[in-house]
Amino acid sequence: MMDAREEDRREAAEYVLGTLDAAERSAARARIARDSAFAALVTLWERRLGPLHELAVSVVPPEGLLQDVLRDLPAETAEPAAAADAQETAPAEAASTLPTEAAPTEPSADLLAVEAQAAELLPVPPVVAEAEIRELEKDAGLEAAASADGNAQRAAVATPVVSEPAISSTEPSPSLQPSLPGQKGLPPAQPAPSSAARNPWRMASGLMAIVVLGLGGLLLRDAGRGDKVILQPAPAAPTQHEAVLTPRSAPRVTIKLDPATRRLEVVGLTVPPEGQTYRLWLVSQNGTRNLLCAFRDPTALAPDLTGWTGQGAAMLEITLEAAGDAPGQGAGEVILAGPLKQL
Amino acid sequence: MANSDVVRDLLLAVSLGDRDAFQTLYARTSPRFYGIALRLLRHSDRATVALKTAYLAIWNEALALRASLDGASPGAEGGPAGRQAAEALEELIGDPLCWMVAHVRRTALDLAREQPSDDGSVFEPFVVEDPADDPLASEERSRELLELLGCLGHLSEERRRMVLLAYYDGWTRDALSIYFDAPVHGINTWLRRSVGEIDAFMQ
Numbered sequence: 001m002m003d004a005r006e007e008d009r010r011e012a013a014e015y016v017l018g019t020l021d022a023a024e025r026s027a028a029r030a031r032i033a034r035d036s037a038f039a040a041l042v043t044l045w046e047r048r049l050g051p052l053h054e055l056a057v058s059v060v061p062p063e064g065l066l067q068d069v070l071r072d073l074p075a076e077t078a079e080p081a082a083a084a085d086a087q088e089t090a091p092a093e094a095a096s097t098l099p100t101e102a103a104p105t106e107p108s109a110d111l112l113a114v115e116a117q118a119a120e121l122l123p124v125p126p127v128v129a130e131a132e133i134r135e136l137e138k139d140a141g142l143e144a145a146a147s148a149d150g151n152a153q154r155a156a157v158a159t160p161v162v163s164e165p166a167i168s169s170t171e172p173s174p175s176l177q178p179s180l181p182g183q184k185g186l187p188p189a190q191p192a193p194s195s196a197a198r199n200p201w202r203m204a205s206g207l208m209a210i211v212v213l214g215l216g217g218l219l220l221r222d223a224g225r226g227d228k229v230i231l232q233p234a235p236a237a238p239t240q241h242e243a244v245l246t247p248r249s250a251p252r253v254t255i256k257l258d259p260a261t262r263r264l265e266v267v268g269l270t271v272p273p274e275g276q277t278y279r280l281w282l283v284s285q286n287g288t289r290n291l292l293c294a295f296r297d298p299t300a301l302a303p304d305l306t307g308w309t310g311q312g313a314a315m316l317e318i319t320l321e322a323a324g325d326a327p328g329q330g331a332g333e334v335i336l337a338g339p340l341k342q343l
Numbered sequence: 344m345a346n347s348d349v350v351r352d353l354l355l356a357v358s359l360g361d362r363d364a365f366q367t368l369y370a371r372t373s374p375r376f377y378g379i380a381l382r383l384l385r386h387s388d389r390a391t392v393a394l395k396t397a398y399l400a401i402w403n404e405a406l407a408l409r410a411s412l413d414g415a416s417p418g419a420e421g422g423p424a425g426r427q428a429a430e431a432l433e434e435l436i437g438d439p440l441c442w443m444v445a446h447v448r449r450t451a452l453d454l455a456r457e458q459p460s461d462d463g464s465v466f467e468p469f470v471v472e473d474p475a476d477d478p479l480a481s482e483e484r485s486r487e488l489l490e491l492l493g494c495l496g497h498l499s500e501e502r503r504r505m506v507l508l509a510y511y512d513g514w515t516r517d518a519l520s521i522y523f524d525a526p527v528h529g530i531n532t533w534l535r536r537s538v539g540e541i542d543a544f545m546q
Contacts, residue, residue, distance in 0.1 A: 006539070013538040017509045018383070018448070019516050022456040029453075043437070048545055050441025051488035052510055053379060057469070058477035061377035062391050066369050069398045070362065 012041035016049055253336055255280070255316055257303075266298040269318070269336075277323040283315040283337075292316075296323075315339050346371075346479050351429055351439040357405040358412060358432075365402060372440070373398075374475035376447045383451040383513035385464040393451040400446050411435055438487070440479070455513050465518060469511075494544040502537045505530070 014020050015028040032039045253268040264280075272278055280292045280303070293303040318336040350372065356364030376397065380390040412431050436442040495503050501523065508514045508522070516534065520527045 009542055010535055010538050013542065014534060016445075016448075017506065017534075017538070018452045018455075018513045019509045019519070019534055020456070021515055021517070022459070025453065025456045046445035047437045047441055048491065048541070049510060050438060050444050051485050051491050052507075053375060053440065053444040054481075054484055054488050056375055056511070057378045057382065057471055058374035058475040058480075059378040059381050059471055060473045060475040061373045061394065062387065065373070065377075065391055065395060066366065069369070069395050069402075070366070072395070072399055073362070073365075073402055 008038055009041055012038060013045045015042055016045035253318075255338075257316075257340070264292065264301050264303040266295075266301065269298045271296055271298070272320055275323055276320055279319045279321055281317045281319065283317055289317075294321075345483075346481060347438050347440050347485075348429075350443070351432055354405050354408075354436075354439050355412070355425075355428055355432055357402065358409045360406060368401075369398060371478045372443060374477050375479050376443070378471070378475070379444065379447055379511075380451040382469045382511055383448065384455055384460070385467070385469075386460065389454055389458075389460070390451065393454050394447065396450045396454075397443075397447040400450065401443055404446075408432065408435055441487075452513055456515075465512065465514065466522070490545070494541055497544060498537055498540060502533050505533060506537050506541075509534075 011020075011024075011028060015025065015032075020028060028038075028042075032042055253266065255267075256263075256265040258264075266280075269278070277294050277296050278298075279294045280301075282290045282292050291304070293301055295301050315337060316339075317334045320335050350368065353364045353368040353371070357368060373394070377390060377394055380393045380397070381387060384390045384393060412428055412435070432439065495506065498506065505519055505523065508519065514522070516527050516530045519525075519530045519534075523530065525533075
């Protein structure tokens with residue numbers, strides 16, 4: 001028999017899990033509002049189960065949703081000066097420390113100092129980066145990637161579960177098991193209608209399916225990395241791309257990128273202050289950041305497009321950095337950013 | 344920098360009312376969050392509503408955190424003070440991504456329960472016609488996830504499946520009862536045991 005405390009823990013867990021019906025859920029919500037101990041239990045379970053999001057399948061959100069959200073935000077409050085610093089730090093630091101293919105970046109000890117300096121010398125106002133990262137090209141290989149051999153990685157993810165001794169093997173084999181020899185005890189997929197077996201996405205209700213699909217994305221991303229190439233997406237014919245970078249109250253900056261001619265054209269950007277340089281970065285959808293070129297004169301560019309096939313890029317960013325700094329030291333405050341669109 | 348660190352820094356900026364940081368945060372997190380909401384609700388219009396509600400709540404709650412953050416680390420945005428702010432935020436909300444995910448699931452589940460869909464779509468396998476590259480994707484699984492998976496591995500297969508179907512697909516006890524062909528009180532018992540075991544393992 002459960003005592004009241006145990007019952008509270010169970011109720012909090014089921015609230016987070018989602019198994020309560022409408023009335024129970026409504027009662028739980030009311031209780032969260034008035035009972036801080038119960039609210040703390042809910043938070044505890046949200047933190048415990050939260051990491052499962054890492055295995056969730058990502059889906060392109062509807063276009064316009066961001067604008068819809070922004071429209072409904074409360075009226076703008078006075079923006080503290082510190083806000084700008086905080087904003088700059090996050091994306092710039094993030095990008096500079098994510099793994100890169102060409103590895104143009106190095107860690108910097110005086111990251112924050114240089115950032116502060118760059119902030120004072122902004123030639124253009126902070127930009128509103130278009131936040132909707134569009135998928136540039138639908139990859140026909142995605143389904144194949146989702147079900148492709150990736151046993152090493154699957155095993156790595158599934159290890160903690162595989163190693164558990166208490167897993168029942170009495171259930172009928174889930175539909176994914178035939179493709180996973182030797183993976184006894186992996187979390188099961190939700191049994192699906194027979195048609196599901198033909199389409200990996202249709203199997204994606206149980207944990208194993210989630211793992212496979214999640215890894216499908218990883219496999220695709222791995223395709224560009226030399227050390228872990230598992231599946232190479234079909235190379236696309238080089239086509240011209242364009243990114244429109246739109247500062248909040250400054251002329252529009254347009255960058256045209258042509259992988260066929262290796263030409264890159266920047267329109268609408270002024271020469272930076274003395275001692276400063278622009279650096280142009282190609283940011284892929286997984287956050288990998290490659291330096292295309294550094295320049296002061298926007299009409300004379302020598303981009304390095306060797307690492308770009310036209311696939312997988314999501315965004316262009318321009319940072320303003322001290323000319324003497326090594327690229328990617330993190331000093332780069334992102335002053336302009338915008339998604340690449342295929343023309 | 345790990346996803347959670349990036350999201351944490353963005354949230355700190357959002358707590359100052361920084362809309363640009365909010366847009367960056369949206370760009371980074373929305374594909375995954377939309378996938379989570381869509382799987383729970385199965386209809387894009389409903390998932391869109393839930394996601395919008397969640398992001399508005401995230402904005403409002405991030406702003407509301409500012410007073411506590413200022414109290415914990417006055418004037419903090421860079422250097423040691425910035426780290427102090429980051430630690431203060433983590434103290435308040437835990438892992439920032441899990442905190443955001445909790446908002447998304449909460450709003451999606453509220454909508455699912457208050458306006459249940461009668462078309463049986465919840466029992467359909469989750470089909471993704473428009474899968475996205477995930478800006479949050481990482482080869483590394485977090486220690487917390489691995490611990491949780493290890494813990495779930497101790498449950499019997501059926502009970503593990505039950506927990507995962509509830510978490511990812513938002514199935515109620517009634518839905519689980521139909522799926523597992525078991526009476527609701529039996530499902531109740533299984534859930535109770537599962538939750539108790541997870542609780543015991545994770546304490």
